[in-house]
Amino acid sequence: MSSFSLGTLARRQFLRIAAATGTATIVARSAQAAMPATVEQGRKVGAPLRPYGQPSPYEKVVRVSTTSTPTQISSWDFTPLQHLHGIVTPNGLFYERNHAGIPNIDPRTHRLLVYGLVDGARAFTIDDLLRYPAVSVIRFLECSGNTLTEWKKPTAKTVQVSHGLVSCCEWTGVSVKTLLQDIGVDSKARWVVAEGADAGLMDRSIPLEKMMDDAILAYAQNGERLRPEQGYPLRLLLPGFEGNMSIKWLRGLKLTTEPTYSREETSKYTDLLANGKARAFTFVMDPKSVITSPSGGMVVENKGFYEIRGLAWSGRGKIRRVDVSTDGGAKWNEAALQEPVLEKCLTRFRFPWTWAGGSAVLQSRCVDETGYVQPTLQELVRVRGTDSVYHNNGIQSWAVASDGAITNVHA
Numbered sequence: 002m003s004s005f006s007l008g009t010l011a012r013r014q015f016l017r018i019a020a021a022t023g024t025a026t027i028v029a030r031s032a033q034a035a036m037p038a039t040v041e042q043g044r045k046v047g048a049p050l051r052p053y054g055q056p057s058p059y060e061k062v063v064r065v066s067t068t069s070t071p072t073q074i075s076s077w078d079f080t081p082l083q084h085l086h087g088i089v090t091p092n093g094l095f096y097e098r099n100h101a102g103i104p105n106i107d108p109r110t111h112r113l114l115v116y117g118l119v120d121g122a123r124a125f126t127i128d129d130l131l132r133y134p135a136v137s138v139i140r141f142l143e144c145s146g147n148t149l150t151e152w153k154k155p156t157a158k159t160v161q162v163s164h165g166l167v168s169c170c171e172w173t174g175v176s177v178k179t180l181l182q183d184i185g186v187d188s189k190a191r192w193v194v195a196e197g198a199d200a201g202l203m204d205r206s207i208p209l210e211k212m213m214d215d216a217i218l219a220y221a222q223n224g225e226r227l228r229p230e231q232g233y234p235l236r237l238l239l240p241g242f243e244g245n246m247s248i249k250w251l252r253g254l255k256l257t258t259e260p261t262y263s264r265e266e267t268s269k270y271t272d273l274l275a276n277g278k279a280r281a282f283t284f285v286m287d288p289k290s291v292i293t294s295p296s297g298g299m300v301v302e303n304k305g306f307y308e309i310r311g312l313a314w315s316g317r318g319k320i321r322r323v324d325v326s327t328d329g330g331a332k333w334n335e336a337a338l339q340e341p342v343l344e345k346c347l348t349r350f351r352f353p354w355t356w357a358g359g360s361a362v363l364q365s366r367c368v369d370e371t372g373y374v375q376p377t378l379q380e381l382v383r384v385r386g387t388d389s390v391y392h393n394n395g396i397q398s399w400a401v402a403s404d405g406a407i408t409n410v411h412a
């Protein structure tokens with residue numbers, strides 16, 4: 002964003018604030034205090050090696066679960082977006098959504114059955130799948146209900162609870178196309194029903210075209226085998242599609258001529274409109290962006306420089322542009338996009354902001370490579386009404402009060 006170093010920036014901050022108030026800055030105090038503690042640490046022997054690393058005990062970054070379900074057996078929790086850096090979500094902080102708890106599956110006995118309109122049904126072990134050529138991609142996964150609480154009025158206090166049903170991993174597995182071409186597909190097949198092995202019997206119908214495009218049978222995330230809550234030992238990954246279709250604990254792929262109209266695509270995961278009709282088979286997650294810092298629940302304590310940071314993503318492809326407004330949408334300014342900018346992947350954006358004190362409203366708006374512009378909430382409500390709970394991709398607004406406290410508002 003600019004050519005000066007943080008040291009220069011800190012000195013400029015110091016000079017400006019010192020001149021204005023006659024007080025030292027936090028930056029200057031911490032720099033003086035750091036030296037003695039560092040010297041003391043150098044006199045003590047540290048902890049031994051550990052077989053599996055954990056975060057520093059000083060870091061208390063965790064998922065939080067929704068309070069809107071009666072138990073945690075069919076429930077969800079949120080990724081702490083406001084505390085993360087870059088675009089990759091650590092495996093232990095990836096959002097969770099379960100319909101009947103997390104099954105405990107032994108990979109030695111698990112099978113993936115591929116049947117229906119194929120040239121002979123086949124049952125694959127995990128070891129069978131590991132022998133196929135592998136692919137790795139970095140892709141986001143988002144629950145179609147992400148931001149569902151924000152349709153009618155601002156509800157969530159933090160970006161974790163308003164937008165934390167999105168995460169992003171490097172996924173590794175077998176291309177579905179590779180597997181289906183190896184088996185042989187009947188020319189009459191048009192759909193694939195993916196079936197989960199959890200007690201919720203989660204299943205969804207997926208167009209064969211998507212399965213032959215970029216679908217993956219994933220067995221690893223961020224370099225290690227899937228976490229149980231992410232579908233261990235095998236899940237489907239449908240890049241850009243709503244999260245519930247990337248069936249976890251995958252045990253079946255049935256090739257058919259028609260969709261099955263399962264419970265999960267009729268009574269659930271359809272989008273009720275104001276006229277009483279519902280949109281069905283709304284697969285693709287439309288472009289969305291959100292400022293993660295500064296954001297709801299935070300306080301900007303000192304006037305001066307802040308880097309506005311956030312995330313943008315689109316199920317349709319790459320993010321082309323993100324604009325940021327600090328005055329409630331009167332003026333929009335182009336943010337810098339952090340490389341890499343990948344398709345169907347979180348994209349990090351940054352925008353330099355100087356808080357002069359007083360109130361402000363922070364917003365971001367993205368455009369993807371298809372030209373789709375993220376709508377305002379009002380535009381979304383005009384088209385969809387307020388009865389829907391899925392696919393809310395409206396612009397998020399954070400209000401900064403004159404005392405620096407930040408809250409969720411509809412601007």
Ligand code: CO
Pocket residue numbers: 145243270271282283284391392
């Ligand atoms: Co949908």
